[in-house]
Amino acid sequence: FRPPVEFIWGAQFFIGLGVGIRYSGVTGVEVRQYILSALGYCLLLGFISFLFVLVIVGLLDTSPIDTLLAYLPGGQAEMGIIAIVTNADVAYVISHHVLRLILVLLLVQVFARWILK
Incomplete structure (x- = not known):
């Protein structure tokens, strides 16, 4: 099922309007x-992810594309779609993203208490 294109255009218009009002x-x-800060942040996260991929692929017998998609910053849905398109192991990619989300949710309170002391 796909909504009519007019509805998609309307949704994009109002999303753009909401973003534009903030600026x-x-x-x-x-x-x-x-924009430069966001670009720098993305490049830094991508570089760190690439280093993790090199270490993980070197230590374990995993596919580089599976590992790259598992460690790249991004949403679960987006990485899942990219995993499907690239014929990567979707379960491997999504399980890493879910695990990362769970770890962040569990550890954020610990780090917040430690930092605020």
């Missing part, structure tokens, strides 16, 4: 800083 009054310099 009203923001200067071009600030937008450039936000």
Whole structure:
């Protein structure tokens, strides 16, 4: 099932409107800083993920593409779709993303208490 294209356009319009309203009054310099910061953050996370992939593939007998998709930052749905398209092991990729989510939810309180002391 796919919704009519007009509904998709309407949803995208209102999502864009909501995002655009948040940027009203923001200067071009600030937008450039936000974009450069986001790009730098993405590159840093990608580099760290790549290092993890090299270590994991070197230690274990796993596929590089499966391991890369499992450790790249991103949503479960997006990585699941990419895993399907690339013929990667979807269960391996999604289980790592779920495990990472569970670990973050469990450990965030511990680190917050430690930092706030």
